[in-house]
Amino acid sequence: MSKFWSPAIESLVPYTPGEQPRIANLTKLNTNENPYPPAPAVTAVIQAFNTERLRLYPDPDASTLKQALAAEFSTETSKxxxxxxxxxxxxxAFMAFFRQPKPLLMPETTYSFYDVYANLFAIEHTKIPLTSDFQIELDNYPSENGGIIFANPNAPTGVALPLSAIKTLLERNRDSVVLVDEAYVDFGAESAASLVDQFPNLLVVQTFSKSRSLAGLRIGYAIGSAELIDGLERVKNSFNSYPLDMLAIEAACASLSDKNYFEQTCAQIIATREQTRQALETLGFEVLPSATNFLFAKHRELAGSELMAYLRERNILVRHFSKPLIANYLRITVGTDTEMQLLIDTLKQHPAIETKPAP
Amino acid sequence: MSKFWSPAIESLVPYTPGEQPRIANLTKLNTNENPYPPAPAVTAVIQAFNTERLRLYPDPDASTLKQALAAEFSTETSKxxxxxxxxxxxxxAFMAFFRQPKPLLMPETTYSFYDVYANLFAIEHTKIPLTSDFQIELDNYPSENGGIIFANPNAPTGVALPLSAIKTLLERNRDSVVLVDEAYVDFGAESAASLVDQFPNLLVVQTFSKSRSLAGLRIGYAIGSAELIDGLERVKNSFNSYPLDMLAIEAACASLSDKNYFEQTCAQIIATREQTRQALETLGFEVLPSATNFLFAKHRELAGSELMAYLRERNILVRHFSKPLIANYLRITVGTDTEMQLLIDTLKQHPAIETKPAP
Incomplete structure (x- = not known):
C-alpha cells in the first residue's frame, strides 16, 4: 500500500488473465483463443485501410458497427x-446497474472477473453454489437482489443453461438487471438475445474475441432495452469517449459480413471438441458437457496441477485454477485437430495414463 | 432515470466530445487533430501486419510499447x-489516487472531462479560478487536498506554465498526487516528466492522439514513480486486462521510432500556429499565447457563438464552449497552412470584420 493510493484500492485483487508467453512451438490451449484466423474480409479491410485517417478521432458512437450488429440481431441500434x-x-455494466443497496448475485464458480469488478466498485455480492454436477441452478437465486450476473455457457465449466431456464428467471425477477455473459454462446448454446424485447431488465453481453477470432482487436458488445443501453452510454461517456479504435470498428463490421466463414469455423471447433472429448474419456478423464470452445476435464487419478505441469514441460499450455471446488480440473481450449491430437498423444505418454474403452 | 440504473448514475452529465461529422469538404478545426498523417513507419507496420495473429489476445502489459516509451523518456518500464x-x-488515475477524504483540486477552466470523472467516482472537488489573463496560479492551490490535477498547457486556453512553477508546487505538496495532463506538451511547453524521479507523487499523462497523429488508434500513457504506476496497474487489471489492441501497440512503437518525422511535423504546426495568430490579430481578435496545436481567440466585437455559426455555414468547424467565463472565445485547431488561409479568408469576408494593422 502506498500513501498516494485511494484507500479503496488497497484490498483489490486484480484479475489474472491466462499467460501470453512468447515461446516458439508452443501449443497454446490456455486462453480459449480460436485456432482459426479471422474472416478473410477482416484482412481485406486492414490491408486496404488508409492510415492517413488515423490522425482523426474515431466515431465515438461506432455507428457503423452498431448498425451491423443491429442487423445481425434484427433489432435497432438503440438496443x-x-x-x-x-x-x-x-x-x-457493473457501474451502471449493480451499485445498488441490495446485493448482486453470481454463481460461486464462474468467470472470476465478476468478483473483481464487484470489489473495484464496492458492490456487495452473494455467491450461489453450483449443483454437484456443476450446473447453475437459477431457482436458487433469491428474488431480493440488486442484480444477477452469470455466464452462459458458464466458465470455466463450459456447461450451458437452456433458454427456458433463463426465461423462467426473468419472469420472476423483473425489478433488477439480469446480465447474461454469452462470451462462448456461438459454440452451441442458446442466446438470450431473443428475449431482450420481452424483458427490459435483460442485458446480453457478447464478444468478437472467441467465435470471431478477433481477441487481438478488443471488441465486445451488449444487447438490451434502450433503457439499459442508455445507462451504459451515460457511464461510458463519463469514462472514455472513444474506446473502440478505427481499425477495430472496421474489422468487426467486416467479420459480421461473412456469415459462412463464421458458421464454418464454429462448426469445425464444435466437431473437434466432441472428438477430443471422446478421446479424453478413453484416457480416464471425466469431461463436463461443453457448449463452448473449451473442455473442462479431470482425470480420475491424477491431480490437475500435476497434469498441467506435465503438459507445460512438453510445451502444451492448458489452464488450471487453484480453487478448492475445481482444483482437479483442467480447462483445455479446443484448437485445431492437429493440436488436439498432439494433446492426446502427449497425455498417452504419461506413465500413469492408460487407454480404456469409452465409458 | 430508469429503475434499473445504479442510483449514482442519475446525476451524471457525460463529457461531450467535439463533433465528428461525416460531411465532405469540411475544414475540421474543432477537435485538435493533427493535420498531418502519422509517421510512415506506422503505415508500414499496419500494412505488414499478419492478421492471423488477431485470433490471439494482445500482450496485456503491452511490454514492447512500455519499453519503447521507457527508452524515449530515459527511464524504466516500471515507471x-x-x-x-x-x-x-x-x-x-481518478480511481487509483483521487478517491480520498480530502477534496481534489482542479482549475475552474480546464479540460472538462476532469469534472465528469470526479462525478462518476463521487470525488469531492474544488475548482480554483484562473487569473484574469487565463493563467493557472498554482500558489492559489491549498496544501490541504486529496490530489491536484491540471493540464499543461491548459485546455481550452492553450496557455502553458513554466516547469519552475510546477516544481515549486511539488516541493510544497508532497502528500497527495499531482497529475499533470500533458496532452499538448509537444507543441511548445516544458514537460514535467523530468521531475518524476524527484517527486514520487507526480504523474505525467501524455497521448499519441495529437502530436503523433494517432487519435484514430487510442493510445495514452503515464510516467510516474513505480509506486504510482503500480497503483494504476492494480486498477487497470481490475477493470480491463487488455485495453490496447495489437495494432495500436505496434503502431505506437513504430511512431516512436521516427523522431525526425515527429519533430518536423510538430515544428510545422508551431510555425503555422504563429502565422495564424498574427493573421487573427490583424482581424481584430485577441489571441491567448498558445503552446498547443490550437488557438483560443475572441473577437473584440463579435460573439463567439455567432462566429462559430458563421464559420459552420461555410463548412469550417471550430469549437465554442457555452460557459460564462469563455463564451466569447473560439478554440481553433491549427491545421495545414492551406486550411488556416481558408479560415482567415473566410473571416475576412464577414461584414463586421475589418483588417487592421497588427497591434
Missing part, C-alpha cells in the same frame, strides 16, 4: 452497446 | 503505464 472487449462492457 | 487513450489513463 446495442459496444466497448473495448466484453471485459470493458462488463465493467461499465 | 510507464499505457492505456486506451489518455482519457482512459485519466479515468483510471
Amino acid at each position: 446495442i452497446f459496444v466497448g473495448n472487449g466484453s471485459d470493458e462492457v462488463l465493467a461499465l | 510507464i503505464f499505457v492505456g486506451n487513450g489518455s482519457d482512459e489513463v485519466l479515468a483510471l
